[in-house]
Amino acid sequence: MEGLRQPTCDASEVSESDETPRRLAKGANVGLRELDAELGSVTVVLESGGAEGRPVAADVSVLLLGESGKVRSDDDLVFYNQPVALGGAVHLREKVRSEADEPADANDGISADVVTLELDNVPDDIRSIVLAASLDPLSEVTFGDATVLSLRLQRTADAHDLLSFPIEGASTETALLFGEFYRRNGDWRVRAVGQGYDGGLAALLCAHGIEVEEQVTATSVEAVPEPPEALPDEIDQSTRESLEEAASDEARPIAKRISVRRPIRAPRMPADWGATIPTEDGTDWQQARLFPVAGIGSGEEQERRATSALLAVMTLVKEFGRVLISRCGAPAGTLETFIEVPFGHDEEAYRPDGVIRVRRGQRTWQALVEVKTGVGKLRLEQVDSYVDIARDKGYDAVVTISNELSGSDESPVAIDRRKLRKVKLAHLSWDQIRTDALLLLKNRGVADPTQRRVLEEFVRYMKHPRAGLPGFNDMGPRWVGVRDAVKAKTLRSGDKNTVEVSNRFDQLIQRVAFELSVLLGVQVQALPPRNAADAATRCQQLADSGLLFGTLRVPGAVDLIVVSADLRAERVGCSIQIDAPREGRPTTRVKWLLRQLPDESRDSLRIEAALAGGRGASTAQLMGALRKNPDSLLPADGRDIRGFKVVMEAQIGSKRAAAPGGFIKSVQDIANVFYAEVVQNLHPWSAKPPRLVTEPD
Template structure:
């Protein structure tokens, strides 16, 4: 972070640090009461008279952050008038900005607590080097070495690799129809599903060079427990969980639905239909953009002022007959839904046949085959007509007026007689 200026700024500015010089230290000793403690790191950023300082605690592999240790470091930061405590681990909170470890909120009155998953650190490094750029060639090489290190399996910076100990029991309960809203297993799996979708967004964002964030409301971001409970309610009622990703420049939000009961993953995106043209013309506009999509993609159309499901058919059939998506020709088509199904794995870990791998593959495939090829409809601007296109229709004799007022020509100057009048 101190060697590559752009990378240091990319990680610290979201936490409130100024865009200044970054200084970093490791294992700085601090006294607290009768004990002596060594946080893993300390970051200090200077810009003019402004100074921002944060302690850093790091965990690798399967090691998790401990509340007691974090609260101790928060006390140290408060005594030293530091601004924040930053934690880095493989734990991925379901909601951005949420911390994976619950601490005494009274200790957060003067010191902020931030968390960075290792996958997010890797994403920031890749985006800075490959897309945003590093001015100094030597610094770019250093950042490349960090990326190479973090991507190594033995670095301790692991990808999302486990749906948790409750996955198997929850999967069986959903299949049997015995899952309840009060089940601890349901809340645990719901939180991990949101974390998995967030990880899928980070992974896809590294390939695209853009920041992909979960599609969450302000209430969900402010109250993560409410979001988890909503997923649990959906799981109990339908056996499925739904989350979304906002991709900059995409035609719409990418939604992922994991049907645990049916062992199926569904990705879909909603596309606004053109605002002019016949219904079949609007359908053809969508079909032309899906020429490289699998023929098993499902299309659904929704008309204005209607409720319930729309007209649904597979892409291969709509290619042959666009009218299949048109119900009542008198009603205007407003929205299309493009969806793709795939099998969901059952294993809790990673690898072939795992639930995690099936979700990651479904997201990547749907973006590559569908979303990146879709563009929103834009109304054509009005065209200027050339002189050749402007025609003057001859006046019909029946339309010529015989009224005296219509025969009047220009008025003569004052004092002169008008010809033809006494």
């Protein structure tokens, strides 16, 4: 972009009535005196909205520029991390979001950011006020995806609209200049800009003189290093002076840089997350079902109904279909689905459970679908044949669906990689499908109320036992043997039973991630173990110590959650680490952590303190004892505390199935409880901004 200044031109349209707001075209400008002779306080509303499935919720920024076209200091930026400037003369208010009410409405809701400007209180050396907006780079949307982009100017006194500027023609920009107020001959004028940057908020700020640091929080300053030890007497004077000067330079704090990292906090569990919903209401009446479960008998009937219901709902509920096909590598487009399509291959007749077709412009993406329900397992020879058919017919993918969890979007069956050069083999678990549906419903991701009701009915169908879609719910037939062998210390790492149980635990961690995703309304990830590529190492660990580990990443949480199971000690646990404050006495740091944990936190929580000066050096104490005496966690030698680890443990369940008293239930329960009591309450330490020291009169 070549700057803000545009050739001066008149407003493109003047309303026929004084009650109708004036409409500006791109590049047009108008004096505020022409809008209202007494105007000194104005409200600017910047609106953005996206098409179905692609919400465009922009974050507004305001830049206060001097004669040079740059900010005077970082204080001249107003955005989500710094919403007020000039003592309140410029104030970014809370975001307002409106949901689409009519089914025909193509918008996923319009978000509006409100900025109030007291122009009479803006210093004379501020020559212009720029109003811009940017998009979160993680959202993978641009302003070209927006169906609504506009700026409205209101009189603050009565919220009367004075001016509007609808923005058109946006494309790949992720930061956009909506408009600017600027001084001309002592009066304020407003210009419609409508130009942007592909580099997002960081590029916008750098272009106007603000140094951006994305790895630290706003207002953070590098900590001053500890003073060096005394220099030896034998060092000559010139060397001593050089070393002391270098140490002095290092001790100076570096210049403050603004962070454009969005403020993130761990999502909170719903208050009733542990409530039990009654399954009966005292009558024998059954609510009518859109997807009936009556009459389901054989596994073949289960598969037919599940396939037909799923593929139909994918076409009926656009947002749901788009989520699932994107997981299979398909482009966004017009979706068609078919069931039991016959194919001939090598003089044999084949009938895959379904076909998915996506049309986008001149391109057509197609995939064969193989579905299993209940305890049905995907068969290698069957999937291999479908891959061959897809290659011969020019199809793009084969999609497998079952209750099996594979740890990724790849199928649990191992196909010759050479066959997959032109055909993608993707896998959807019923756990994943159910989670995607519930996340859409929880986050109001389906705009049309009728489609939302269809998706609710499909979720209801998936939950019924007869549907055969329970997801992962069994540690497998080898679980009991491995558990007993661990206790007897007779388990061997090369035993195939050891490999299966290790893989099953990875699937269980995925199931825990899905359950947390639904409770929190965000996508929780189950990360593969650090040594996932080396299965032998993990099996050796299980054989030697009886330990199993998994890791969860929750957006906004202070760190990863580690889930562990000790089969020998019959204990299951969760833990999380958090850095200690970098200032204050050791006791103050311990109390800082205790203040974050609620009073009802169980006394059996274990708090470990990581100490400076030695890898693995630590102290530990139970929560109950720490509440009475915070100093009981401090090391006897006075070493510094660098971080904390919070650990929760419980008795392990022995049964293999997902039922009360079972291993699966014990792992799921402790993960949910640990998040509710610990993780969602923890937030990282941040340094307080330096205070201005005034000289006495």
